[in-house]
Amino acid sequence: AQKVTQAQTEISVVEKEDVTLDCVYETRDTTYYLFWYKQPPSGELVFLIRRNSFDEQNEISGRYSWNFQKSTSSFNFTITASQVVDSAVYFCALSEARRSQGNLIFGKGTKLSVKP
Amino acid sequence: NAGVTQTPKFRVLKTGQSMTLLCAQDMNHEYMYWYRQDPGMGLRLIHYSVGEGTTAKGEVPDGYNVSRLKKQNFLLGLESAAPSQTSVYFCASTRGGNYNEQFFGPGTRLTVL
Numbered sequence: 057a058q059k060v061t062q063a064q065t066e067i068s069v070v071e072k073e074d075v076t077l078d079c080v081y082e083t084r085d086t087t088y089y090l091f092w093y094k095q096p097p098s099g100e101l102v103f104l105i106r107r108n109s110f111d112e113q114n115e116i117s118g119r120y121s122w123n124f125q126k127s128t129s130s131f132n133f134t135i136t137a138s139q140v141v142d143s144a145v146y147f148c149a150l151s152e153a154r155r156s157q158g159n160l161i162f163g164k165g166t167k168l169s170v171k172p
Numbered sequence: 173n174a175g176v177t178q179t180p181k182f183r184v185l186k187t188g189q190s191m192t193l194l195c196a197q198d199m200n201h202e203y204m205y206w207y208r209q210d211p212g213m214g215l216r217l218i219h220y221s222v223g224e225g226t227t228a229k230g231e232v233p234d235g236y237n238v239s240r241l242k243k244q245n246f247l248l249g250l251e252s253a254a255p256s257q258t259s260v261y262f263c264a265s266t267r268g269g270n271y272n273e274q275f276f277g278p279g280t281r282l283t284v285l
Contacts, residue, residue: 060214091273100276103274103275151270158274
């Protein structure tokens with residue numbers, strides 16, 4: 057069965073610390089897609105990144121980086137030199153190719169608090 | 173481009189009342205979704221539509237109905253609201269398929285007393 061686990065419910069760091077948000081997924085599909093979304097205190101969901109199952113290259117975008125490892129079914133998200141504006145709930149999500157409707161299966165989210 | 177909009181932003185209902193949540197998108201997307209977000213539960217799919225005139229059930233469809241009469245609109249109805257339907261409701265749309273990211277509306281916070 058498909059599932060996304062974000063074991064860290066809440067994380068609190070001090071500004072400028074690095075922080076890694078964990079995401080572990082389960083799927084029987086060989087083709088699937090992984091996503092990260094950010095939900096700031098204002099409530100909207102903001103798309104951060106997409107990765108397909110055939111592309112295990114890590115990705116870096118500014119202070120954000122993602123580590124995708126199929127061997128451990130993980131798609132972890134690291135924020136380097138965190139800032140107060142990074143405070144949000146972060147969701148990891150999975151979409152399976154066999155599900156033509158394309159809906160996302162979300163983890164329960166990790167609430168990140170960055171204190172000044 | 174407004175993206176995905178939702179009406180209303182907030183609503184309080186009494187048990188047994190009905191209401192309709194409206195989602196509109198101006199990106200010409202084929203696929204649209206309704207999710208609900210509850211504390212500690214992430215987002216769960218209620219219903220979805222892969223095109224105008226089509227709808228299908230998601231993970232938690234009970235107590236809800238939907239309609240997609242126009243491509244740009246996706247309506248979520250509660251016929252007889254229950255306290256268990258107190259939640260934040262998000263609408264999303266995408267071009268289609270599994271690869272494309274979904275664009276989300278700002279959410280509707282619904283309280284059922």
